[in-house]
Amino acid sequence: MNMEYNTVLVNGEVFNCHNKMSLYDFLIYLRFDIKNIVVEYNQEIISFMNLHEVFLDNGDRLEIVTIVGGG
Template identity: 55%
Template sequence: MNTLISTSITKITVMINGEPFVCIQNTSLASLLNYLDFDFRQIVVEYNSEIIAKDKLTMIQLQNQDIIEIVTIVGGG
């Protein structure tokens, strides 16, 4: 007897800088930032009203309705 195993992918919506963004549930915050092509050395990330240290970005798994603010640091004079 053949059994078909169904793997469903759960999509969620998170808010990034005030805009909705659809991704796969449990994507890490670091993976999202990589996908969006951010340079980790030049950003500050706020996740659900808490500033996140860069070494913690891989530990955070995104959930539906999370709020992410990304600020790019720009040098200048």
């Protein structure tokens, strides 16, 4: 079986993912709690509601910030 992969940068680290993977699926795969993060995809903030609509491409850059509450 010959599968193609994309290489993406996540917070400066290199990751490989399946070439048909949505941003949502990729974040779940990396075990992020998607309700508590902010995602910048190629210098654009992506709404939680749009994570299923974005599909990763080779060379994409992600910056992911985890929101932590407390007092």
